[in-house]
Structures are given as structure tokens and as C-alpha cells.
Amino acid sequence: MTQKIITRLQTEAFDDAALHSKFANLKEILFRTQREQGERLQALAALETVEAELNRRTARVPRITP
Numbered sequence: 665m666t667q668k669i670i671t672r673l674q675t676e677a678f679d680d681a682a683l684h685s686k687f688a689n690l691k692e693i694l695f696r697t698q699r700e701q702g703e704r705l706q707a708l709a710a711l712e713t714v715e716a717e718l719n720r721r722t723a724r725v726p727r728i729t730p
Contacts, residue, residue, distance in 0.1 A: 675717035
């Protein structure tokens, strides 16, 4: 299975559950593709994009201060 690059625009369209699911799936692909360099690079790039979107969303959530 070849992983495609995921753009930031695509990640913005995912709801939180889908984004977390995609992140978990990409980590599984990385684990399975230790020797398949091309697919591993694609999965790493996609994982980085999804992780950046998760971090962006976390930073946007207002924090309640005590």
C-alpha cells in the first residue's frame, strides 16, 4: 500500500476523530515499512503534516486558568 502525501488543506477538512485515526494509521505504516524506503518517506511526510494539524488545533483550544 503506497501512502500519499497529505496536505495541510486536507488535514483541516478532517474532524478530530478522523485526524487522530489517520495519525495512528500512519504510525502503523511506519512500523511495518522499516525496509521499504519510498513508502516510509511518504508516511513520514504525511505523519508530519497530520501531527502539525493536531498541534495547531491543540494550541487553538482556549485554556481555563485556575
